[in-house]
Amino acid sequence: MEFKINSKILEKLLSKVIPAVPSRTPMPILENFLFDIKDGMLTVSSTDLEIALKSSINVAADENAKMVIPARLIYDIIKSLGDTQIHFKTEQNTKIVLSTESGVYNISYTSPEDFPDIPTVNKEKEITLNGNDLKKFIDQTSFAMSREDMRPAMTGTLFEFSEAGLRFVTTDGHRLVKYVNRNIKFNKEEQYIVPERAISVLSKLIGEADVKIFLSKTHMSFNFGDLDFITRLIGEKYPAYNSVIPLENDKILKVKTGDLLATIKRMMIFSSASSKQVKFSIKENALEISAEDIDHGSNARESVNCEYSGDPLDIGFNTAYVSDILSHVNDDETVFKLHSPTKACIIEPGEIPENEELMLLLMPVRLNN
């Protein structure tokens, strides 16, 4: 079997597929690419058994072949070749010979039987999303995924399809993010939980182009035109997140997002390392934010301009969480909907594009005086 290909084109192809190759694994087979040459089409795939990537390109090969090639080795050599024509040729069913004008590189390959199957997802359930939209959803929500394994469902992002729109939900038990796009409707209510690793790889792959998503019970596949990304889903039930969203929060606090975020960043310096607590003292049109580190005898206090008309209220938060949430509000104005110092607080952007909804929920911490 032999074919010719430009090194830059091959490099581009391999660089798309390499993110799914695990860097440390006791299973040597996963450190390889699967090269599948079939009817003038070269398909390269990689997998770590949780996620898989697959991309194809046209080549003029004289016969079909399937082989397993060490991923790092071939990627590194192709990358360092510069812009040149590479001649691929297999020899004695064990070696692949890459030759350029000036060099010859021999790489041994193994047979494809042991390479794990790359799952294919049934094309029955399909939706198309704009690349920018999908990227925005992921950027807005992924920070709140749980890192603890105790409740596996919460370590992923929930994709919830419904008649009311497509919802993205993440939570770690302290905060919850819900992002809704009402433009994308689905006639049935369905939930899919995508694992954290898939989300982080996915966010790097998404470009401007439309993304086709195929759904099955066990897998979700994202098609980016020339690249397929397939991930296994978390097979657990997502917690009933709607029941923790309070409805009776009637005290509305409006602040400038940038001002508050800057203040919170300064408070992070003063809040104690163990509790990371920051206190919001809210009175009519006056917000005072303070933090204290008892161990070091230091404290700080700042006033922030705001609009507020309810009863005075003192409420404590974890500075790191407030800072995370404010960085994801994406609007000049932030609205806090409060009820009492022990009830969950809802944070929303002042303005949001039509047919979208962003809700961030944050649990307060108990103030210790």
Next chain:
Amino acid sequence: MSIDWSGIQGQASAKEILTQLVNTSRIPHAFLFHGPEGTGKYYTAIRYAQIINTNNLTDQSVAIHNHISNLQEPYIKFIIPLPRGKNETESSGPIEKLNPEDIQELKSELQEKIKNPYYKISLNKANIIKISSIREINKFLSLSYSDVKYRCILISDAHLMNEESQNALLKNLEEPPAGVVFILLTPYSNLLRETIRSRCWMINFQPLDNQNIKKILSDYFNVLESVAEEVATFSDGSVTRAFELINNDFKSLKEKTISVMRFSFGGKFHSALNEFGSYLSESDSDSIKLLIKMIISWLNDIQKHKFKLNKYFFDDHLDTLDKFNSKFPDVELNDIIVKLDYLSSIIKNNINLNLIALNIVYELASLTKRINK
């Protein structure tokens, strides 16, 4: 339905129980394979995983068979004790912080185990099953795998899970998701928590007989038949032990045992200690245990010879046994065996090996009244 257990030597009752379970298609979700090292627990577990996954399935069964033989996820998740990496923290993955040499060692040991199911994996400094490995199981179980019939979680040396790891395992062991089978392998099931044991279907593995040991040694370890024949008697029915004896140069070990005893019984303490000295200089602390074990086997032979039993460890030294028994007809062997056992057990406390040697020589000499205690 008959089931193919070919290649797995002995263990008739374990095979029978597993066959029955497959035939009644009631697959318990957790097993505890319990029995001495090197008796085929791992091999049986792998074969069982293949059987339950390919039962009543024809088209993909060869592929699945191979995946399982190669220890591939998702069919098999193989958990073994691992060394601790540098700067490893609570949140690190089990192999995330290992250095490249450790990973390389791990890979080659796994390859060896895949090739030879009776091989014993031994990794440097791997003396615990890490909590992160157990957490990884939990993560693996949370993923949706309804396209796979059975996922087997194989935990080798399960007794090396510490308290924390065992607790982390409990929840999933009790109610795993559908299509998951836990198989715990251990020679020391009493070191596991009662709560773990009570959740598992216990299957006992017996020591193998000499024929089986010989067959395994020649089939899987390429050991010459004559050597296999000789070692099998001393192996306690364990392939691992037999292989250990071969690695420690069984022939010379046997000769050393005889000469140490001959000198000790004869009161030639200096020569006996010299023999010990030369043996110790070329072997590590574990191999003196082998020597002690050999001596105990010899004493065992004396006892048997007294009662005219016919099966001996040292059957090529029958005349010596005969001579010993006629010369010293009423020696008390129980005490000395207990003492030797004790000496063998304190080696792990980093005791001076020459001191052990001295003790052994004097204990033996006291048998023939060369010294009075």
